Amino acid sequence: xxxIPIPRYLLDxxxxxxxxxxxxxxVVGSGVAGLSTALRVSRDFxxxxxxxxxxxxxxxxxxxGGIASALAPGDSPELHFRDTVEAGRGLCEEEAVWILVRExxxxxxxxxxxTGANFDxxxxxxxxxxxxxxxxxxxxxxxxxxTGSELEASLTRRILHKKRxxxxxNYFVVDVLVHxxxxxxxxxxxxxxGTLSCFLSSAVVLAMGGLGQLYLVTTNxxxxxxxxxxxxxxxxxxxxxxxFIQFHPTALHLPETPRWLISEAMRGEGAVIVDHRGRRIMKxxxxxxxxxxxxxxxxxxxRVMKEQDEDxxxxxxxxxxxxxxxxxxxxxxxxxLEAGIDxxxxxxxxxxxxxxxxxxxxxxxxxxxxxxxxxxxxxxxCTGVHGANRLASNSLLEGLxxxxxxxEDFSRHREAGKLEIPTVFPLSFRRRxxxxxxxxxxxxxxxxQLMMDDVGVxxxxxxxxxxxxxxxxxxxxxxxQFLNPLGLExxxxxxxxxxxxxxxxxxEESRGCHFRTDFPGEAEHWRRHVIFRKVGECVKGxxxxxxxxxxxxxxx
Ligand code: SIN
Numbered sequence: 001x002x003x004i005p006i007p008r009y010l011l012d013x014x015x016x017x018x019x020x021x022x023x024x025x026x027v028v029g030s031g032v033a034g035l036s037t038a039l040r041v042s043r044d045f046x047x048x049x050x051x052x053x054x055x056x057x058x059x060x061x062x063x064x065g066g067i068a069s070a071l072a073p074g075d076s077p078e079l080h081f082r083d084t085v086e087a088g089r090g091l092c093e094e095e096a097v098w099i100l101v102r103e104x105x106x107x108x109x110x111x112x113x114x115t116g117a118n119f120d121x122x123x124x125x126x127x128x129x130x131x132x133x134x135x136x137x138x139x140x141x142x143x144x145x146x147t148g149s150e151l152e153a154s155l156t157r158r159i160l161h162k163k164r165x166x167x168x169x170n171y172f173v174v175d176v177l178v179h180x181x182x183x184x185x186x187x188x189x190x191x192x193x194g195t196l197s198c199f200l201s202s203a204v205v206l207a208m209g210g211l212g213q214l215y216l217v218t219t220n221x222x223x224x225x226x227x228x229x230x231x232x233x234x235x236x237x238x239x240x241x242x243x244f245i246q247f248h249p250t251a252l253h254l255p256e257t258p259r260w261l262i263s264e265a266m267r268g269e270g271a272v273i274v275d276h277r278g279r280r281i282m283k284x285x286x287x288x289x290x291x292x293x294x295x296x297x298x299x300x301x302x303r304v305m306k307e308q309d310e311d312x313x314x315x316x317x318x319x320x321x322x323x324x325x326x327x328x329x330x331x332x333x334x335x336x337l338e339a340g341i342d343x344x345x346x347x348x349x350x351x352x353x354x355x356x357x358x359x360x361x362x363x364x365x366x367x368x369x370x371x372x373x374x375x376x377x378x379x380x381x382c383t384g385v386h387g388a389n390r391l392a393s394n395s396l397l398e399g400l401x402x403x404x405x406x407x408e409d410f411s412r413h414r415e416a417g418k419l420e421i422p423t424v425f426p427l428s429f430r431r432r433x434x435x436x437x438x439x440x441x442x443x444x445x446x447x448x449q450l451m452m453d454d455v456g457v458x459x460x461x462x463x464x465x466x467x468x469x470x471x472x473x474x475x476x477x478x479x480x481q482f483l484n485p486l487g488l489e490x491x492x493x494x495x496x497x498x499x500x501x502x503x504x505x506x507x508e509e510s511r512g513c514h515f516r517t518d519f520p521g522e523a524e525h526w527r528r529h530v531i532f533r534k535v536g537e538c539v540k541g542x543x544x545x546x547x548x549x550x551x552x553x554x555x556x
Contacts, residue, residue, distance in 0.1 A: 001506060001541035004498055006534065007431060008234055009175045010491055011196070011481055013187055014428035019197040022421055023048045023166075025410060026186055026201040028173045029228070031060035032148075033378025033399030034207035035155040036111070040407035042165040045414070048199055049159070050171045050188065052208075052485070053223050056152050059209050059379065060396065062221065063148030064263035064332070065131055066141035067400075068393040069104040072128050075136040077101040084394060087133040087293040088387020089512040090527050091241070093550045096365055096384040100394065100401050107400040108140060115154035118142055130268035131392035132249075133293040137268075139393045145263050145329045151396065172485045173227070176204050176235045176374060177427060183235065183373035184422040191485055202419040203373045203410055206232060206361065207399070210379040212258070214493055214500070215354035215456065216448035219251050219261045225489040226496035228380035232361040233495060233534055237369040240382045240529045240549060241359025242496070243503035244513040246390055247457050249273065249297040251353035252336065253312035259353045260335050262315055264392050267291055269328060270319040274347060275304055281313065295389045295513045298352045302457050305351070314347035352457060356395065358386040358513060359503075362531070367406035368554040370533070373419060375406045384550035388512025413556065434479035440486050443474065447493060455501055460518045464505045471498050495539075502541055503530040 024045035027038040029052075038049045051058075070080040080101040085092045112119055119142045120127040128137040142150035159165060173188040177198065185200040208228030212220025229239055250266075250273070251259035267273075267290045272280050281304050286292035301313055317325055322344035326333050329343075336343045361369055361376040363383050369376050378399040385398055413419040450470055454463035471494060478495070482488050507530055509523040510516050528543040 002502055003538040003540050004502065005538050006234060006495055007478055009187070009429045010488055011174055011187070012430050013196060015198060015424065016426065016428070020200055020424060021048065021197070022200045024201060024414070024421060025203050025205065026050060026199045027205045027207060028186065029058070029207035029209055029378065029380070030055045031058040031207065031209050031378055031399065032151055032155065032396050033403050034205070035152070035159055036400050037205050037207060037377055037403035037406050038165055039155060039158055039162070040404060041410060042162045044411065045164060047165045048201070049165060049167045050173055050186070050199070051167070051169050052172055052227070054169050055156055055167065057221060057223055059220055059224060060148045061152045062219070062261070063396060064145040064261055065265045065393045066129070066139040066147045067108055067396045068134065068138050068391065069108045069140065069397060070101060070136070070138055071105050071126060071140070072137055075138050079136055080104070080138060083133055083135050084385065084391045085387065087389050087391040089389055089522065091387035091511065091529065091546055093384025093547065096550050099365055100385045100398060103401045103404070104397045107404060108397065111400060115158050117150055117154035119150070120144065129265050130291060131264040132267070132291050132297060133288070133391045134291070139265060139268070141265065143330070144327065145265065145331050148396070172488065173231065174488060175231055178235050178371060179425055179427050181372060183371050184425070189483070189485070194483060200422050200424065202414070202421045203375060205375040205377055205406060206380050207377045208380045210357045211496055212354045212356070214448065214451050214497055216445070216452040217251070217351070218258050218354040219248055220258055220354070222258070225493050227489065227492045228376070229360055230492035230495040232369065232374070232376060232380070233499070233532065233539055235374060236371050236534055237374060237376070238362040238531050238533045239360060239499065240362050240531045241386070241388070242357065242500045243507050243530060244358035244386070244388050245354055245500065246294060246356040246358055246513045247298045247352040248355035249294060249301055249352055250315050250350040252339070253349040253351040254339055262332055262348055262350055263329065266315065266317060266320070266329060266332070269324070271315050271317040272319065273297070273301065273350070274314050274316045275308060276310060276313070278316070293389055294392065298457055299515055301352055312349045312351040315350045316347040317343050356390055358388065358390045362550060363402070364550055364553045365405065366409040366553070367402050368409065368556060370554055372556045377402050377406055382550070388514065418556070432479065433481060434476060436476060436480060438477060438480065440490050443477070444490050444493065447497060451497060455497070455504060458515050458517050459504050460516060461505065464501055467497070467501045468505070471501065499532050499539065503532070506530050506541060
């Protein structure tokens with residue numbers, strides 16, 4: 001496989017002379033993974049929570065559907081396991097999935113109890129709905145379609161009262177500091193002041209969310225530029241499964257960015273996808289019809305749109321009563337109404353949008369990465385639970401379950417006298433500087449368009465090589481030193497895009513969210529993960545058998 005040269009750090013620095021703060025743990029990111037980990041760890045330790053924008057600007061906050069867990073009568077962790085691995089198309093790490101489905105219900109109930117999050121109820125039970133790929137109703141939701149914002153609000157209320165927890169917003173983490181093979185903190189930039197500083201800590205948790213902004217059409221907020229994966233790679237962590245970019249079937253087809261999501265839960269309540277003639281497109285395509293796993297629905301949508309030369313289809317919610325629609329999906333109803341679409345009367349124009357990275361930084365079942373002292377949690381991580389295609393509403397759950405495991409692991413290490421807080425140590429970095437005229441905004445849009453066209457729902461050797469060529473031709477972007485988030489984000493986006501392209505070229509088959517028009521079938525010999533890691537100056541690729549990805553413990 002190809003070797004990709006990337007710098008160890010994006011900026012020159014010398015710790016001697018930089019403002020330094022110290023704490024037990026740095027948590028980067030303020031979605032459900034970051035907040036719930038910080039909440040637990042700060043019971044006993046000093047935590048600094050760093051976030052690139054404001055506390056509630058993240059993908060969790062805009063999550064609509066909910067949190068899946070086997071709580072309904074007639075449901076079980078076994079059935080949740082079966083649905084998860086079925087969606088993951090033979091690439092899930094089963095031990096990790098068992099952890100998710102067995103520990104999930106407890107974590108969800110604990111969260112509700114601890115934060116008072118206002119989940120919807122039917123009588124004295126949690127109201128549970130169905131989404132794509134689920135054989136039972138098991139998706140808990142809050143304030144109808146505002147699950148993520150309810151979670152963020154309730155977690156934030158708790159966090160703000162924690163004495164051992166400090167929060168810094170508008171702080172751009174540039175890189176994690178690694179010395180003698182151990183992660184000892186982060187180097188970052190106060191965005192308002194434009195100044196560099198560092199946080200030294202015994203451990204760092206990367207909980208920086210996803211990378212949807214690599215694509216022109218996405219449901220992800222502006223901040224989701226893949227920074228976490230790029231930082232992990234530069235630090236020496238392994239990353240896997242990045243070819244599996246999940247597109248959400250039903251993003252509102254209006255020229256707004258990010259695209260407003262029309263929750264899959266609406267199909268769980270009876271809405272169906274139709275073409276311009278009103279024909280149901282999923283009928284007869286899959287036994288679960290409109291509730292087939294996402295990759296299946298998206299591929300069929302793209303096929304129909306291509307055949308009919310259209311750029312969108314419709315979600316027809318006429319099977320749901322107007323009262324139920326307004327009560328169950330109040331935010332979708334209002335957002336569409338503001339855009340001139342009354343969903344109680346008119347089909348909603350929808351098209352697929354990049355939504356979720358099924359892969360990321362490899363962790364073991366305790367959330368540890370290959371770099372001692374560095375954990376990863378949430379969308380940025382690859383715990384192995386999603387395989388080739390994440391089951392809907394498993395991601396908030398993953399953040400809760402593995403966040404708790406990180407808290408426990410960290411505590412164990414500290415009790416054993418390991419992972420002590422570092423004192424200031426000598427560390428600096430200098431590299432050759434280049435000065436090139438670049439239009440960062442233009443390059444960003446160019447990259448997003450290219451990823452959409454050539455590395456999107458359908459790919460081929462030809463399209464992927466086109467993308468590789470563009471990235472290679474502009475690779476000297478990584479020689480520049482930007483003292484602003486836009487430039488640093490673009491560098492991260494280039495690194496992550498390159499790894500996605502190389503992973504997609506390597507996987508000569510179609511599986512889950514990865515569809516190669518030149519290799520349309522699943523191949524048994526590809527029950528392997530494509531992995532990348534930086535060795536020396538370059539990122540190198542290799543593969544590993546399913547079952548050996550995340551269940552092998554990283555020795556710290
Ligand atoms: C949705 O509400 O459709 C999104 C749920 C998810 O992505 O898990």
